[in-house]
Amino acid sequence: MMLARLRRSIHRHTNGWVILSILTAAIVLLPLLAIAVSIFSAPNENWSHIRQYLLRDYVLQSVWLVLFTGAATAALGALLAWLIAAYDFPWKSLFRWALMLPLAVPPYIAAFTYGYMLSYTGVVQTTLRSWGWAANQAWFDIMSLPGAVFIFTMFLYPYVYLITRAFLERQSGSYIENARLLGRSSWSIFFRVVLPLSRPALVSGVTLVAFEVLSDYGVVNYYGIQTFTTAIFKTWFGMYDIDSATRLAAWFLLCIVSLILLERFLRRRRRFSATTGRLSPLAPQRLRGVTAALATLFCLAVLAVSFLVPVGQLLVWASWTFDDVAVTADFRLLTYNTVTVAVIATVLIMIFSVIVANTGRTLNNAFGIALAKAMTTGYSIPGAIIAIGVMSLFITLDELLLPLYRSLGWGEAPLVLSLSLVMLIVAYVIRFMATGYNAVESGFEKIGMKYTESSRLLGFGMTRTFFRVDLPLIRGSLLSGVILTFVEIVKELPLAMLLRPFNFDTLATKAYQYASDERIFSAAVPSLAIICVALASILLFHHLGKRVRS
Amino acid sequence: MNPFKRKTAFLFLSMLLSAGMLAACGNNSTAPAAEGNNPSAAGEQAPSAAGEQVVNVYSARHYDVDAKLFEQFTASTGIKVNVIEGQANELIERIKREGENTPADLFITVDGGILDRAKQEGILQPVESDVVNGQVPEQYRDPDNQWIGLTTRARVIVYAKDRVNPTELSTYEDLASEKWKGKLLVRSSTHMYNQSLLASLIHLNGEQQAEAWAQGIVNNMAREPEGGDRDQAKAVVAGIGDVAIMNSYYVGQLANSADPEEVKVAEQIGVFFPNQETTGTHINISGVGLIKSSKNKENAVKLIEFLTGTEAQTTYSASNYEYPVNPNAEWPELLRSWGEFKHQQLDWSALGENNQKAVEIMNKVGWK
Numbered sequence: 001m002m003l004a005r006l007r008r009s010i011h012r013h014t015n016g017w018v019i020l021s022i023l024t025a026a027i028v029l030l031p032l033l034a035i036a037v038s039i040f041s042a043p044n045e046n047w048s049h050i051r052q053y054l055l056r057d058y059v060l061q062s063v064w065l066v067l068f069t070g071a072a073t074a075a076l077g078a079l080l081a082w083l084i085a086a087y088d089f090p091w092k093s094l095f096r097w098a099l100m101l102p103l104a105v106p107p108y109i110a111a112f113t114y115g116y117m118l119s120y121t122g123v124v125q126t127t128l129r130s131w132g133w134a135a136n137q138a139w140f141d142i143m144s145l146p147g148a149v150f151i152f153t154m155f156l157y158p159y160v161y162l163i164t165r166a167f168l169e170r171q172s173g174s175y176i177e178n179a180r181l182l183g184r185s186s187w188s189i190f191f192r193v194v195l196p197l198s199r200p201a202l203v204s205g206v207t208l209v210a211f212e213v214l215s216d217y218g219v220v221n222y223y224g225i226q227t228f229t230t231a232i233f234k235t236w237f238g239m240y241d242i243d244s245a246t247r248l249a250a251w252f253l254l255c256i257v258s259l260i261l262l263e264r265f266l267r268r269r270r271r272f273s274a275t276t277g278r279l280s281p282l283a284p285q286r287l288r289g290v291t292a293a294l295a296t297l298f299c300l301a302v303l304a305v306s307f308l309v310p311v312g313q314l315l316v317w318a319s320w321t322f323d324d325v326a327v328t329a330d331f332r333l334l335t336y337n338t339v340t341v342a343v344i345a346t347v348l349i350m351i352f353s354v355i356v357a358n359t360g361r362t363l364n365n366a367f368g369i370a371l372a373k374a375m376t377t378g379y380s381i382p383g384a385i386i387a388i389g390v391m392s393l394f395i396t397l398d399e400l401l402l403p404l405y406r407s408l409g410w411g412e413a414p415l416v417l418s419l420s421l422v423m424l425i426v427a428y429v430i431r432f433m434a435t436g437y438n439a440v441e442s443g444f445e446k447i448g449m450k451y452t453e454s455s456r457l458l459g460f461g462m463t464r465t466f467f468r469v470d471l472p473l474i475r476g477s478l479l480s481g482v483i484l485t486f487v488e489i490v491k492e493l494p495l496a497m498l499l500r501p502f503n504f505d506t507l508a509t510k511a512y513q514y515a516s517d518e519r520i521f522s523a524a525v526p527s528l529a530i531i532c533v534a535l536a537s538i539l540l541f542h543h544l545g546k547r548v549r550s
Numbered sequence: 551m552n553p554f555k556r557k558t559a560f561l562f563l564s565m566l567l568s569a570g571m572l573a574a575c576g577n578n579s580t581a582p583a584a585e586g587n588n589p590s591a592a593g594e595q596a597p598s599a600a601g602e603q604v605v606n607v608y609s610a611r612h613y614d615v616d617a618k619l620f621e622q623f624t625a626s627t628g629i630k631v632n633v634i635e636g637q638a639n640e641l642i643e644r645i646k647r648e649g650e651n652t653p654a655d656l657f658i659t660v661d662g663g664i665l666d667r668a669k670q671e672g673i674l675q676p677v678e679s680d681v682v683n684g685q686v687p688e689q690y691r692d693p694d695n696q697w698i699g700l701t702t703r704a705r706v707i708v709y710a711k712d713r714v715n716p717t718e719l720s721t722y723e724d725l726a727s728e729k730w731k732g733k734l735l736v737r738s739s740t741h742m743y744n745q746s747l748l749a750s751l752i753h754l755n756g757e758q759q760a761e762a763w764a765q766g767i768v769n770n771m772a773r774e775p776e777g778g779d780r781d782q783a784k785a786v787v788a789g790i791g792d793v794a795i796m797n798s799y800y801v802g803q804l805a806n807s808a809d810p811e812e813v814k815v816a817e818q819i820g821v822f823f824p825n826q827e828t829t830g831t832h833i834n835i836s837g838v839g840l841i842k843s844s845k846n847k848e849n850a851v852k853l854i855e856f857l858t859g860t861e862a863q864t865t866y867s868a869s870n871y872e873y874p875v876n877p878n879a880e881w882p883e884l885l886r887s888w889g890e891f892k893h894q895q896l897d898w899s900a901l902g903e904n905n906q907k908a909v910e911i912m913n914k915v916g917w918k
Contacts, residue, residue, distance in 0.1 A: 053913035115777065120788035121811035137788050143776035224738045224776035224918055234740060237639040238909035240667065320808040324614070384640065391647050398651070498640050502606060502632040502653070513612035513635060518778045518800060521808050522614075 017462055021359040021371055024352045028375050028430050031389030035381070036253060038246040046241050050231070050248070058231040065148060065220075065227060066210050072153040073209045074202050077160025080302065082194050085168035086176060088284045089292040095299040096165075097542050100158040102306035103484075104534035106491040106508065107155045108218025109527045112515045113310045114151060115222065118142045123313065143223040152213050154306040159212075160205030162480055163442060167201035168194065170476075171446065173282040180285070200445055203263065204438045208484075211379040211434065214256075217494060218512065228252055229382045242388070249385040256380040260373050311531060317524035325514075325525040331507075335529060338506040341421060341496075342489040345428035346436070349485050350478065352429065353436040358466055361444050362452070372441070379434035383427075383494030390427045390499065424499040431495060432488050436481040443477025444470070483541040487534045507533065603629040605849040608645060610638035610659040611836060615869040623856045629849045638664045638742075645673050650843050655850040658700070660836040661742045663749060665697045666902025674839040679851050685858040690835060690875040692898065697839035698854055701863075701872035704798040704893065705747050705832040707822040710786050714793060714820070721825045722751065722832070725793065726766025734767065735782040735794035738775035739912035743797060747832050748911065749904035753896055754829050757907060765915040775918050780804060780812075787815045797834065802871025802884050823891040830894040836872065 083089075084096050116122050118140040128135050142150065168176075175197055179189045195202070220227050228248070236245035287295055356375050360368035378386060394417045398405075401417070417423060451473060455465040471478075496506045507530045514523035609616065612635050620631040636644070638659040645652050657668055668674055674696040682698055683691075690699030707719055718729075725734055737744065752760040772791030782794035783804060798821065805816035823831045838857065844850050856862055863879030866872055871884060 049910055049913070053910075115781070119777075119781065120784040121809060121815055125788075126811050137785075137790050141773075141776075143781075144774075221738075221740060222777065224774060226918060230740060234909065234913075237637070238740070238745060239906045240639075242643065317808075387640075388643065388647075391644065395647055395649070395651075497636050498644070500634065502634055505635075509635070517612060518780045518803070 017359045021356045024356055025371055025374055031393050034389045035246055035249050039250045046239055046244050050244055054231040058226045058228055062227040066213050068149045069152040069213050070206045070210050073157045073160050074206050077157045078164050080161050081164035081168055082190055083295055085165055085282055087287050089287040089295040091296055098303055100162055102155045103158040103487050104531045105155050107151055110155045110310055111151050111219040111222055112520050113313055114142050116520050117313055145225055148219055148223050148225055151219055156209045156212055159208045163205040164198050164201045167198050169282055204442050215382045314524040314528050317521040318528050321521045322525055325522050334505055334507050338490055342486050345425050345489050346486045348429050349433055349436040353440045357440045357444055376434035376437050378430035386427055386431055387495055387498035394423045427495045427499050428489050432485050435485045435488050439477050439481030443474035447473045479541055486537050490534050603849055605629055605655050605846050605853050606632045606653045607656045608634050608641045608654045613870055619862050642668055654841045655844040655846045657839045661746055662835040662898040663746045663901035663905045665837050666899045668839050669696045673842055675842045677840045681855045682858055685876050697837045699835045699837040699875040700857055701836045701866050702833040703872050706798050707793055707824050708783055708796050708819045709793045711818055711820045716822055719822045726763045730770045732772055733792040734770040735772050735785050735791040739917040745905055745908045746901050748908035749901045750832050750894055752904040752907055753900035761911045764911050768915050768917050783819055784815055787818045799871040821888055826892050830892040833893045
């Protein structure tokens, strides 16, 4: 009886989608599994030292960093999203897209740039000195926890802004207008209506930010902040103890997974999708006079700090070093490399995300949720640790495939996969699945199940429903997933450093090499190239997005 | 719906395309030696059959001068140099994991501790070359010749010329004394250079004294460690502290910076070589190791011979302000102006052995 029920249940739930999802999850999970099992092995003699000196403070610093950055990006992102979605003011149509530009700037480049600009020889202090002000050095010390929060907030808020804005523009019309009719003030609407309503959008945006912050190494290392990632690197490269480093990563993983499950649990019973079929888009209200000027000024200030000023500074430096740098590096090739890898990885990520997200929501059970969340854990793990997992996996694969290589007459070079771009691309897929996946998932959450269910009731299969009904409905979210993922990969650093094949450089690896050798002026040229590629893709997709909507 | 259908078609097209690209990349990589111009064609030839001469380098030095020297080597010998750049420890990990099959012939990095670590990991083999032995004095080579030095940099004390009389300066040990309280600047302990410095002091003075020294350094810090070596020099000029521990070649780079403000910084600081009366100034050695399973050993040795030759050594020093290991190489004017100095005479393996101890001590005393 039980067996029959089980068989029926398996039969009912097993289809091509589920199998594809499980396969995808396996690719993503294998290297992570290699890390996770280290919790069960016996710790070595270094572990007590690590626990005593590295864990407590470092975990605490990480927590502060994530909490402050999370709160700040949520506030800034939501505020901007609400301003743009609900109001009209001068230059708004410009800000609507320009406010996502900071995404194009890698935080480590921003950290180096601001670090220099505010340093003793930087433009700020030299200008002040030329006016005869010998300013207190402490005022300019950006290399601290608050400084890092500032950098992360200014250069990561677009994640929150983009997702929240898309949500507000399409979903919140009736709520906000009702609140207005009932005489609520703007601020009250923001706190009482907008914030609670956009919780799923905020959560998925802030989650991306939090993961980004947790696995960052460039910013925290240069600013001298001790985080969990620093502890992993110290253990690995200072104490040469990769076992303990992996164990740290495993605990890290465990915390992340429990946090995600907790969040899921907390909003278990609430499904945030419109209850009526008629979605009224939000009609923006015109601001006048001082409020309009304030809104414009605020957006302008954010844009200046997070994009115009640092890019302007990089342009000046690039003009100093362009001739030297352009001679030694072939920027066309670097750009071509960067774009090629990013395109391949982005396409794969989007396909995988759609498959798993669609399976997950159709199943709508613990298995579906576990599958979905497992896919996105890669984002929370420091790149270097993923790299080690992927590398081990590929070397094993190559050993297994050796007979095949021999039969093909490639005997001389048995490390076929591990020396190819495939390894780097798989690592990107693991690391950035969350960016694509969260966008797709929020798209699905927005449309709810009603269209899908109607289609199924009317006799379409899951695949047909997906292509005819679901996909057209989530295309906006797909597009934002593509932008976010592509730009992430263009900026990505540690994986590219560790896993790229011979003679293969990306713009990011070139920029970081200069910056980490304390040659920030030379780093300006490749940094600007990264920003240009990212910008071009943001603008292209913005344009496409407009066409898709209209 | 129409534009969307087009998009779906586009999606599938890109899938196909990417699958094709992946396949092409896979092929290409069977021949890391192959010319990159024509990936698909090159992929079909086995590297040995093509007969092209190559040497594969895993390098943790990422200076433009290195790329320039590799090009010169290719121009004069016809041997192509393939490079993967990365952080030293990560590269060692990679070579270990690739095992026997590693394509790496040479490993290049910038610290004696790491070079010794590569040796201890058993990934290197002795370099047998009379040319190299003639060009590089014994003190800059591993006792078993498993790695060969390329350049050195001194870990010097930099001081504010207007506030500090160089006669007040003497040794690294002295920087931990009360008189420098709140006046000392140094970067974080995550950096190899500080770890190796402490490792050398553990070797010379014993663990207890080294720990007391590290504690003294932390007590004397003018601020918590932040930024790189250049940032310490700027903090001295800005008046945050009076003295800083930093690497000599960064001073050279400041003095020749594109930013006139940085040049001014270099003019306001003095360079002091510590421990001249005692154990000598600590130096980092940058060097190259021959990988045990190297498949292009002859070419690899030729490259080492080239890099340690007088001409290449002069180039290293002129563009990067590092000290050449070849005594015949010329020093740039700036290095000559600082003069000759006595450096620490210690077995390089001491740095590798004591590195972990150093990191543990730094954690213990709270050196961030």
